[in-house]
Amino acid sequence: MSDPRPQARLRLQLYPRAESAVRKGHPWVFGDSIRSQNREGEAGEMAVMYDRKDRFMALGFYDPDSPIRVRIVHCGKPATIDRAWWLSRALAAKGRRDEVFNEATNGARCINGESDGFPGLVADRYADTLVVKVYTAAWLQRWDEIESILREVFAPKFLVLRMNRHLLETSEFEEGFRGPEGAEVVVFLENGIRFESAVRHGQKTGFFLDQRDNRARVEKLAKGREVLNVFSFSGGFSLYAARGGAKSVADLDISAHALESAVQNFKLNAEDARIAAVPHETLQADAFKWMDESERKFDLIIVDPPSLAKRARDQAGALSAYRHLNARAISMLRPGGILVAASCSAHVPAAEFLGMIRELAEQSGRRREELWTTGHASDHQASFPEAEYLKAICVKFD
Ligand code: SAH
DSSP, X not given: OOOOSOOOOEEEEEOHHHHHHHHTTOOEEEGGGEEEESSOOOTTOEEEEEOTTSOEEEEEEEOTTSSEEEEEEEESXXXXXXXXXXXXXXXXXXXXXXXXXXXXXXXXXXXEGGGGTOTTEEEEEETTEEXXXXXXXXXXXXXXXXXXXXXXXXXXXXEEEEEOHHHHHHOSOOOEEESSOOOSXXXXXXXXXXXXXXXXXXXXXXXXXXXXXXXXXXXXXOTTOEEEXXXXXXXXXXXXXXXXXXXXXXXXXXXXXXXXXXHHHHHHTTTSHHHHTSOEEEEESOHHHHHHHOOOOEEEEEEOXXXXXXXXXXXXXXXHHHHHHHHHHHHXXXXXXXXXXXXXXXXXXHHHHHHHHHHHHHHTTSOEEEEEEEOOOGGGOOSSGGGOOOEEEEEEEO
């Protein structure tokens, strides 16, 4: 028989540093920041945090299985976290993206986790399909309410639930379509280019939406150039380069599946004469090995690897891998060639990454011009340092 006594609310007190970080708006509390708690907490329950004077401070999702022990939902005066609360946050997230969605773009991020007040939840729209990826049990416990809010605010025809690995292994929920079954691969538009997204089984939510603005920048640089897209995934940068008038584009990726998707994306845009006119090559290889061995030259090289630092202690190793790859890329550039180097590793700070690329550029001994550096696109707004994972830099060499 279950225990009929209602449990006392989970109450936490934090160490002073964590307390002031939360007050300043940081959305995470790590396990070693908790000074005391009235009992063991359960995955997904709402914890109440009190300050050192025992006054109410914040509310957050508790997770005993994650190093991020609490994800802050609210900090300030006491508040009721109910349907109306989440609805207003979802409407605010939608409002912040009014500019992103238009006739030419129906695929972009709708909710970006903590930065939109939905800690541990991401929602990406691809045409009529909303893909919701959850990273903490709290959302599964409130799933019916959250699903109804997402349907009300974003009005998708189809909705897919995806989970991180830990939840897949531990929760009774299953991934997949909720309600009517849609297609597992969805075609959507990004700046007028058609792409497919493997919403049910693909990496992340099926596509890397975070590079949209950088892809548009590459389009403007591509005219007349032979382009190499390293870690191409489904060819995002290449399609833009092709539309921008590239002489040829080559996608390099270790995954046959990713390259098949790139070929498919070119087919999807065959009606665009500018894209159809450009020769598209796929190279299935380990990028590190291929870059070391190839003697080919290009006029524009994009290097956008997967996260090379999964943990903070990987930072030095990641930086040296970025250094190696980009040094090779620079040496493969013809006179007048352009390097676009990106990093999506949250544990490699922008300053270190940009500094390293500038150093490489200097060491090349070539005259050079830095054309731009970028961070996040507006649908991936980041409200705290750890959320600012993406950085990119573009350098032109004589
Ligand atoms: N630039 C892409 C996103 C890159 S995601 C875009 O704009 O959409 C990272 C890609 O790197 C994945 O497609 C993955 O298959 C590929 N990858 C991972 N390790 C690799 C390696 N060692 N060599 C080549 N590709 C690799």
